[in-house]
Amino acid sequence: MARLESCGVFSVIKIEDKEPLTKRDFEEFVKSIQxxxxxxxxxxxxxxxxxxxELQQIKTMIQSQQLSxxxxEELNLSNKIDLH
Structure with a gap:
């Protein structure tokens, strides 16, 4: 069980030790997961x-398809105008 302390910033308290979790500790934990x-x-x-x-690639592909x-459509409109 962890608890939050508030004094302008919050600290997560470790389970057994009841020591505050520092920003460095948290960054090291996230890095170890990665x-x-x-x-x-x-x-x-x-x-x-x-x-x-993959989402970034899909986004880029959709944007390029929309642009084309x-x-x-602009080309078709200009062709129709030229025909009339």
Whole structure:
């Protein structure tokens, strides 16, 4: 069980020791998760990173398709105007 203390900033208190969790401790914990893709949390973290990259690729692809669709519509409109 952890508890939060508030004095302008919050600190997470460790379970047994009741010592405040420092920012450095938290950063090291997150880094250890990222660095160990074989741990359950690390595996999920790696999947999240992969999903994020794939979403960026999908976003770029959709934007380029939308841009080409808009350009195609503009070209069709200009062709129709030329025909009349």
């Amino acid at each position: 660095d160990n893709p074989l741990s359950p949390l690390g595996e999920k973290w790696a999947k999240m990173e992969q999903m994020s990259e 669709t808009v350009k195609g």
